[in-house]
Each structure stands twice: as structure tokens, then as C-alpha cells.
Amino acid sequence: MRIAIIGGGAAGMIASIVAARNGAQVTVLEQLPRVGKKLLATGNGRCNITNINMGIEYFHGSNRDFAKTVIGRFNQKTTIEFFEDLGIHCVVESGGKIFPASGQASSVLDVLRFEMQQLGVVELCESRAETIAYGKKGFKIRVKGKDTITADKVILATGGKANPSLGANGSGYDLAKALGHKIIEPFPSLVKLKLDAPFLKSLSGAKINGEAAIEVDGKILRQENGEILFANYGLSGPPILQLSRTAGEQLSMGKKVNIVLDLFPEMSLQEFEELLEKRTSLRGDKPLAFSFVGLINKRFINVLLKEAGITDLHMPCRDITKSELKAIANKMKRWIMVISGTQSWSEAQVTAGGVDVSQINPDTMESKIVPGLYFAGEIIDIDGDCGGFNLQWAWSSGYIAGLSASIKK
Numbered sequence: 001m002r003i004a005i006i007g008g009g010a011a012g013m014i015a016s017i018v019a020a021r022n023g024a025q026v027t028v029l030e031q032l033p034r035v036g037k038k039l040l041a042t043g044n045g046r047c048n049i050t051n052i053n054m055g056i057e058y059f060h061g062s063n064r065d066f067a068k069t070v071i072g073r074f075n076q077k078t079t080i081e082f083f084e085d086l087g088i089h090c091v092v093e094s095g096g097k098i099f100p101a102s103g104q105a106s107s108v109l110d111v112l113r114f115e116m117q118q119l120g121v122v123e124l125c126e127s128r129a130e131t132i133a134y135g136k137k138g139f140k141i142r143v144k145g146k147d148t149i150t151a152d153k154v155i156l157a158t159g160g161k162a163n164p165s166l167g168a169n170g171s172g173y174d175l176a177k178a179l180g181h182k183i184i185e186p187f188p189s190l191v192k193l194k195l196d197a198p199f200l201k202s203l204s205g206a207k208i209n210g211e212a213a214i215e216v217d218g219k220i221l222r223q224e225n226g227e228i229l230f231a232n233y234g235l236s237g238p239p240i241l242q243l244s245r246t247a248g249e250q251l252s253m254g255k256k257v258n259i260v261l262d263l264f265p266e267m268s269l270q271e272f273e274e275l276l277e278k279r280t281s282l283r284g285d286k287p288l289a290f291s292f293v294g295l296i297n298k299r300f301i302n303v304l305l306k307e308a309g310i311t312d313l314h315m316p317c318r319d320i321t322k323s324e325l326k327a328i329a330n331k332m333k334r335w336i337m338v339i340s341g342t343q344s345w346s347e348a349q350v351t352a353g354g355v356d357v358s359q360i361n362p363d364t365m366e367s368k369i370v371p372g373l374y375f376a377g378e379i380i381d382i383d384g385d386c387g388g389f390n391l392q393w394a395w396s397s398g399y400i401a402g403l404s405a406s407i408k409k
């Protein structure tokens, strides 16, 4: 059985190992000079392989149940066993994130490539698949500037559109479309959010802890806690990246999307108002802005007071009215900003959208349209949260595609 895998990323590499272990002759076509370039950049160079807390709630797409079936067949435990067997000692970090004990993404790539070489997988780098034709005798893949490759089965593992400098540039969608597959419109996810606000310049580089929520039509759709980073374009930081999927999806539906920050999520609005009253009455002689020093990051004080409609930031605390104090408390507990967009593909960690799962069999990853064609990884309309879930999707879907493609019927 000759299997051609298009794309030498996480999904393509694991698929090649499984298929070759099953006796297939495997060729991996990779357009870049080396396989696994994106893998090297994962987890800030440490590769967050997977997460011990696996669950459907960490995955997104038009049909999450598809991910449930696939991950159920090759889950985080079998993934850890797979990598331990290759020599990666896995350690658990905060939030259940699994990393190699070496702390090096390159070690994950090294053991995958070693295994591929041991199994005789042929790596054809600088080989970009331009078209795929199929007929009774199998598949013919036209490779840019090189000989045509023939194969009995093809696995499309070209990734999505996120971070094109690391390989994936959306070319896989054209190949899938030409074979009759429907593409759910892709949009960037795990990406920074853009705001159109006058205070961004003065807050650029400032960080604050709190709760961030996405609000559309007055409803909170998702909220996350953690460190929020302000930049000249908008917001970044772990909670913002997690929220970006919901924001991007709503924006693509033409909705007005707000981000709402609560800088004191551990207190109710009433408790927070009481705290402010106490602070301002205890030292009534302090200038208003100065009375917030020690309560919040100094860089935010003037901005928040102005946003709350206070014009005299230096009045003695004792002169502040009840309604002004309420307005300040409200701003710090419900700071609403309008999201103007997400950053571009070059900033995104992952692609939301992709090949429609209704045309793929989740038990085998085989196309329901073209027999012998399989899909794996980010090219499919499934994406995950930060925390190892996107690589888990690549491992699970790649494993199943490699296994099913190599089974002789």
C-alpha cells in the first residue's frame, strides 16, 4: 500500500509513523525545507503536547461531537504512551498541560523524525502539492517543479491558515475543494484582539489581572480570568487568546462584540463600592487619583477615572459625590470596550473553520466523497483552546487517518 501524506506537520508526521508501522510505504510531501517547523514554535519552544484534562468543552467547530469521537479513539493517555515509547518523558504543569521533561519542542520533533527514518518513511521536502487527481488506479499528485507522485491513498494534513511563516497557508483548502469538499469559512483564533479606543497609546505595555468576558446583544458568551495585556492595537494575554475564538466567530457573523473587564472579580459591585467609600473617607485630604495608588496598577488610574466621567482627577477625595463614586466602581467592575477585529493570520496560533466534518467519517477520517482520501489536523473544521488541545487534535486525527489508510481491505 502506497500512502502519500501531504503536509509534514504534527498530524502528517504521526500519521506517517502509524501507517508505516502497519506496513505501508509512506511518502511525506512537505513544501518547506524541513518537516515540523510549526512544532518547534509550539508552547514558546517547549511544546505543550496535550492536556490531562481532556473534554469536548475544550474543542470548537460546527460539530463538536466529531471531535469527541476522534479524541475518544486516541486520547491524551494514549498520546502520552505514544510519546513515552518514543523517549519523551512527559511532565504535567499548571492547568494539566503536558510538556516534554526536556523543555524542548525540538526533542519532540527529533523523536518523531527518528521514528519516521527507522520505519523508512520518505520525506520529500521543498515539495509543494499543487493538484491531486484520482481515478481507478489511485491518486496522482502534481508537485511544484518536480515529478508527479502516485499513491493508493492520500492523507491531507496541510494545516490551516494560521501563522503562514511556519508553513500552513490555506493551500490545503484548494486541494480539498477541487476534490469536492466543502470548506467552512476559516477565521483566525487564539489571536490578539483589536480595539478602537483613545487610551490605548497611554496603556501600551501595561498589564492587569482580572476577568474578561465577551458580550454580544447584552449576553455574556464566554469569560476567562488571568493577566490581560494592553497594547497599542488592543488586548492580549492568555484570557484574551482564549476568548478570541468567540469574538472572531461573532464578528464574522456581523455582530457588535464587546469585551467587558472586571478588575475586581473576587468582590461584588456593592462590596467594591463599600471599599472605595472607605478608602476615600478615611483619607479625605488625598487627591482623588492618588487615593487609588496601591489598589490598582498606577498606569490605569487616570484612564479609568476619565472613562468614568471624572473631570477633576486631583480634587480632594472628600469632595467626590456618591454618584461619581458609583460611576468609578462601575467602570472598574464593568469596563466595556468594543472589539474592532482580531489580529491577522500571521499573529494567530490556530485556524477556526476548515474542511466540513459532515463529509468525513470520524471513525476513519476518510472522505465520504473520495474513497482513499483522508484528512488530519488543523485543515479540518475543529479547533481547540490554548493548553495542548490543538496538538491533541493533530495527534488524534493523524493517528486515526494513518491507521485506517494503511488497513488493507
Ligand SMILES: Cc1cc2nc3c(=O)[nH]c(=O)nc-3n(C[C@H](O)[C@H](O)[C@H](O)COP(=O)(O)OP(=O)(O)OC[C@H]3O[C@@H](n4cnc5c(N)ncnc54)[C@H](O)[C@@H]3O)c2cc1C
Binding pocket: 006, 007, 008, 009, 010, 011, 012, 029, 030, 031, 032, 035, 036, 037, 038, 039, 041, 042, 043, 044, 047, 048, 049, 050, 127, 128, 129, 130, 157, 158, 159, 160, 162, 163, 166, 167, 168, 169, 171, 172, 348, 349, 350, 376, 377, 378, 379, 387, 388, 389, 390, 391, 392, 394
Ligand atoms: C506559535 C504557535 C504556538 C503553538 N503552540 C501550541 C501548543 O503549545 N500546544 C498546542 O496544542 N498547539 C499549539 N499550537 C497549535 C498547533 O501547533 C497546531 O494546531 C498544529 O501544529 C497543527 O498541526 P497540523 O499538522 O495540522 O498543521 P501544521 O503543523 O501547520 O503542518 C502542516 C504542514 O503542511 C505543509 N503544507 C501545507 N500545504 C502544503 C502543500 N500544498 N504541499 C506540501 N506541504 C504543505 C506546511 O508547510 C506545514 O508544514 C501553536 C501554534 C502556533 C502558531
